[in-house]
Amino acid sequence: MAQNDSTPEWGAARVRSTFLDYFKERGHTFVPSSSVVPLSDPTLLFANAGMNQYKSIFQGTVDPASDFAQLKRATNSQKCIRAGGKHNDLDDVGKDSYHHTFFEMLGNWSFGDYFKKEAIGYSWELLTKVYGIDPKRLYVTYFEGTDELEPDLEAKELWKSVGVPEDHILPGNMKDNFWEMGDQGPCGPCSELHYDLREPENGVYRNAASLVNADDPEVIEIWNNVFMQYNREPDRSLRPLPHKHIDTGLGYERLVSVLQKTKSNYDTDVFSPLFKKxxxxxxxxxxxxxxxxxxxxxxxxxxxxxxxxxxxxxxxxxxxxxxxxxxxxxxxxxxxxxxxxxxxxxxxxxxxxxxxxxxxxxxxxxxxxxxxxxxxxxxxxxxxxxxxxxxxxxxxxxxxxxxxxxxxxxxxxxxxxxxxxxxxxxxxxxxxxxxxxxxxxxxxxxxxxxxxxxxxxxxxxxxxxxKKATAAMVKFDVHDLSALENMNDVPKTDDFAKFGRENITSVIKAIYHNKKFLKSTKEVPEGEQFGVLLDRTNFYAEQGGQENDTGRLLVDGEAEISIENVQVYAGYVLHTGFLKYGELSVGSEVIAEYDELRRHPIRNNHTGTHVLNYGLKEVLGDEVDQKGSLVSPEKLRFDFSHKAGVSDAELAKIEKICTEYIRQNSEVYAKDVPLATARQIRGVRAVFGETYPDPVRVVSVGVPVEDLIADVKNEQWEKVSVEFCGGTHVKQTGEIKELVILEESGIAKGIRRIVAVTGQEAYDVQRQASDFEAQLSRLEKLAFSAEKEAEAKKMQTELNQLVISALSKSQFRERFAKIQKSILDEQKAFAKQDNKRVLDVVTNYFKDNKDAKFLVKKVDWSSNVAKAISEAIKNVSGPKSAIKDKSVYLFSAGDGKVAHGCYVSEYFKEQGADGPKWASSVTPVIGGKTGGKPGAPTAIGNGTNAEKIDDGVEEARKFIEGFKL
Structure with missing residues (x-):
């Protein structure tokens, strides 16, 4: 079917909104699609189904403070990608009418609310009554069972009850009718709906049962109802989930195709505007x-x-x-x-x-x-x-x-x-x-x-x-340079092409290995590094703080040298690497191809360094001088003179100025200028003590260099980033995208260092900061509990290791300090209440049992058990105690251990008992050790067998009952 410009009755947008409205009217909350890139879920390459974001609900691990904890019913259209990993449709795309690497999955979910009956009823009603699909063209499947699992006959009966003929209800195997999102995680039997694209013959539909799940392009699956009731464990076993859930997925593109009466998803208005373009x-x-x-x-x-x-x-x-x-x-x-x-x-x-x-x-x-x-x-x-x-x-x-x-x-x-x-x-x-x-x-x-x-x-x-050979990098020494000077046919390297962005053709002028200049690579032992000099190069040699390029020199199909490092020695640019295959000689013409995907972020970071230098000058003043820099693909590092640390407020101003400069998308200009003229440009930045060539390359962000040198004293140039620089740069500052300062620190007296990232790296650290902030907000909302304490400890470690904006980190630390203080305050208050409660239990016992001389009891604490036992025994034995004439032994279990402590009154001490003896009667049963000096009235201990606590209580009772009461 060719492109159709007419607007169909069931346009793509209407199909989607009708689905979502149907379920919203039935009590489902609309939840926006989760990211198609599940950065926080290492088990998934891409989101491949609508249920991915609800995994924690299915597994019962949902954060109780999150909105999802209250969710009972949901609907959305989830962005999905199946182009790698277990679910990969890439090879089929283009060849057939219905496979896509990206698609939308319309879905409805129930989290421990409704189950099979309602899900089956909804899907049948929506397709046949709302969208008006002919029921005669629909076929459904159910799970036929395995030796391990029963067949899903309940689903079969439910399909019959909504009016599906029995010959349209088909059993399916584990592959087709048991849904799993990955190698582990929530799963369960499923029930699919398939649509027969074939037109009736003489008004009669042919039965399509044999074509269901047979990879026939004319009978396609459109909707899958998953009855989520198991979790696939790491050992491949199945465990029932705490609650039964519904997870459905309806192929949006396929549904649009069905409603627009086409035989191909590509013949719909999902794709026709793209084809037109x-x-x-x-x-x-x-x-x-x-x-x-x-x-x-x-x-x-x-x-x-x-x-x-x-x-x-x-x-x-x-x-x-x-x-x-x-x-x-x-x-x-x-x-x-x-x-x-x-x-x-x-x-x-x-x-x-x-x-x-x-x-x-x-x-x-x-x-x-x-x-x-x-x-x-x-x-x-x-x-x-x-x-x-x-x-x-x-x-x-x-x-x-x-x-x-x-x-x-x-x-x-x-x-x-x-x-x-x-x-x-x-x-x-x-x-x-x-x-x-x-x-x-x-x-x-x-x-x-x-x-x-x-x-x-x-x-x-x-x-x-x-890589072993790279440990001793090939270098020129003074003797090698002297030899080169005497070689008339080896000129100094023309490296002007490094400022361009294209491959170039060059001629090999020299091959260098083990202190010798060779004629051919066949003279280099296999696997060993060697150096190559070219007549001209587009590779950037490490200098001015910018890291070198990597790449290759090659003759297509004949030979290739992988270039790992590039250095410049007195004008000779030495490319060092190893031979991958073939043979090259002096005089060979090669393609010089640097790695553009490595150089691209280096360019961002180098221009970003210039913008940062400008921002520092604007905020901290003209006394800021560059003392060193590093420009790598991953980050930029800038050292500068400044007497004091840069405050958060100053960092915020510097970042703001840099961001504004980048957002202006200013053009970056570069030109060689006579050194004497260049030094006169007002506001020009240069490294103090550095020797510059004459002419020197001037890099200006936003103003053509010709304008600068035409009026070198113009005070407007103070508001422009102008530097002497031989590095590679972006064409326009917008390429940098963002500049985020990760760290500001002192490295020597009067010398500070800033580490920053740009481009995609900057986006990544911003995303990580955003993800952590979401966790922090959840933690702030959590009521005091053991879970909150454990989460706070985990997040403290995570915060320390987090590579994010220095400003964000500082703000997070402030917020985290408040959370920790609140936890500490709550712990103290809770412990005080807890201890009072237990002490009340002890004192009330003796009030009610005035003749009792001892109490041996297992008690529960919610706070620090060992500390609570110690406090309770201290209160019982202290000078202000109203029950000092009574003996007490308290036990409590927590984290698989037993905390216990006792106090022996004078009455029992006179009969030969003391704290350590009493405690020692218990340790053979509950394990661990006890503390206390011989003869002392008190003892505190820790046992290792929590399951034996009741036996320990009984043993303590027997010991004290052995004395005269």
Whole structure:
């Protein structure tokens, strides 16, 4: 089916709101979708179902102070991603009509409230009566049971009771009808609803029972009712949950497709606006809804892939799941690279800012329901562009290499692409294995996963050896430099290209290993590091506080040198690393490719350092001088002269000035200027005592350098960040996103240090601060209890280890100190009440039993048991005690131990008893030790066998009853 611009009766937005309204009218609370990136749940790569955020309710571990503790019924539309881990639909996207990496899951939940009967009634009524779906097209399933579990015949009978014919009610196995969210966690039998897309023949519907759960594209599952009653334990056993719950998930995109009477989710207005935008950007033909061989030019498949992938990437990035090389970040990167290749191959469009052009259409579609998309739109676009540009550098070359590898396989008469070649496409060109698989399928080639894993392992082992070699980094000494000066064919390196952002072609001028200059890499022992000099380089050598670039030098498909370090010696830029494969010689022409994804945050941090330097001067005054700096991908560090520590108020002002500068999105200008002229620029910042080249590079944030040198004394330049700097910088300050100060400290007399982060790292620490603040707010609301004490101890440790804004940390510490004081005050008050209560028990006993000479009793304390026993015995034996003529032995259990203490009155002491003797009669039974001097009237002890406390009480009674009463 081609694109349809007419507005359907059941538009996508109406379908969603109808579902939510139906359940809100039936007492369900609307709960906004949780983040699709479950940063606080290590068991999940992405949120893959609506129930993820309710896990603590199902497990009975919900925070009693949270809103969720009161929740009985809920409904929402949950953002879900299935593109990695146990639930992974990535390989199917584009090939069929109903798989997506991102989708919405409409759901309704009951937490110990209603169960199967109501859930089944709601789902049948909503589908058939509200949405008006023909019941003849619906089929339901129930759990058929296993040797371990009974079949769910109750669900079967309930479906019959709402009017489902018996031949439309089908049993299902563990795979289809027992739902689990992961390797461990809440689970239970489920009951699915399936829809038959086929039209009736001569007005008669054919029975579709045999096609249910048979992977038939014309009979699809649309809704799953999960009867949550077990928890899958780490040992794989099943334990009943404390309460029975309902968890349902209705595929939003599939429901829209059913109501719009299409056979494909992609033929609905969920996707048509995105297709329209893709067509507008690329100039391609319209979307026609073809699959497989019918989609001869592959364009319809590419439409589906790109629209799906834009949704997945945008929602992931909006929730903090940014592309990187680890876990969920790598899944996002894989999805982007897969989509980029589809865009390039089938739409013949340039890669670099393709996906970001589609994002506004998605925001317009879904920004009202999911406001985080609108809030993060600029960041989503920027991150997508950055990733695309990085991949674009190697996409062309990777495709050429794939063709070479494919031809090589065909020449050999093989349909298998060797694992080594597949791994090299990933390792050198950034092609995820699943992308190479798609390309292989297009060429009728197979990939052996085991071979790829073996190649990966081989590379990993080789890398271990190489990393040992990096311990003694290759360096030039004075003799090497002298030798270079005498080599006419080895010029000093032209490194101007380091200020650009592109790969360049260079010529190897020298190869250096073990104090010798060699002609070829084959002269370097295998696995050992060596150095390379080029005629020109785009790599940044470590200097001025900025860390060096890493990357590679290579001839595509022939040889590659992995560059681990770059240093400059008297104008010679030495690239050090190791040979990955092949052979290179002096005179070889290579592609110089630095790692843009490493340099990008370094650029942010370097310009951020300039902005910070400016902010410090504005707040602390002109006497602030730079004393050192470090610019790495993870953070920036800035040392400066200042007599006193920087107060929180001053830090807040500095951060505010930096933020304003960044938000202005000022352009960053750089130009070489004669040193004498540059020094005259008003307000210019330079490191005292540093020797600068002439001409010197001047970096100005917001004002062209030409304007500065045209009027060097202009007082307006005091309000501009101007520095001498040879580092790499952003083009505009908006790229920095945020600057957050993590730490301010003294490192020497009169020298202070600030550590800060920018960009994504800044977002991450802000998120961590926000998460901790939510925990802190919950702790503040908790009533005094053992749980609050334990939580406070845990959070104290967490706060100390937290890497967040220095200002936030300071504020949290103030709030935490108040919480701790309140806990201490409450402990004291509680202990006082507790001790009085127990003492009252003792005194009242002797009031009621005036002739009694002793009391042996097990008592309960809510506070510190050992301390309470000690206090009670002190009160009984003290000079003001009204019952000093009575003997008392008290026992209490807590945390698996027994606290006990006794007092022996003069009456029993005269008969030969004392505190330690009495206590010693008990320890053989309850374990542990007792304290007290021989002959003393009191003794305090700690036992280790809490389960024997009653026996201990009996033993104490026998001991004292052995004396004359």
């Amino acid at each position: 893709i067509q507008e950007i690329t100039g391609a033909r319209e979307y026609r809804g073809k699959f497989g061989k019918e989609d001869a030019d592959g364009i319809d498949t590419a439409y589906r892939v790109i629209a799906d992938h834009v949704r997945m990437m945008s929602f992931s990035i909006a929730d903090g799941g940014v592309p990187n090389n680890v876990g969920r970040g790598y899944v996002v990167r894989r999805v982007l690279r897969r989509g980029a290749r589809f865009a390039r191959k089938y739409f013949e469009t340039e890669i670099g800012n393709f996906f970001s052009k589609i994002v506004p259409t998605l925001v317009e579609q879904m920004g009202d329901m999911f406001p985080e998309l609108r809030k993060k739109e600029a960041d989503i676009k920027e991150i997508l562009d950055e990733e695309e540009k990085s991949f674009a550098k190697s996409l062309d070359r990777g495709e050429i290499m794939f063709e070479k590898y494919a031809q090589k396989a065909k020449v050999k008469g093989s349909n298998d692409l060797p694992g080594d070649d597949v791994w090299r496409l990933y390792d050198t060109y950034g092609f995820p294995v699943d992308l190479t698989k798609i390309m292989a399928e297009e060429r009728g080639l197979n990939i052996n996963d085991q071979e790829v894993e073996e190649a990966q392992e081989k590379a990993r082992e080789a890398s271990k050896g190489d």
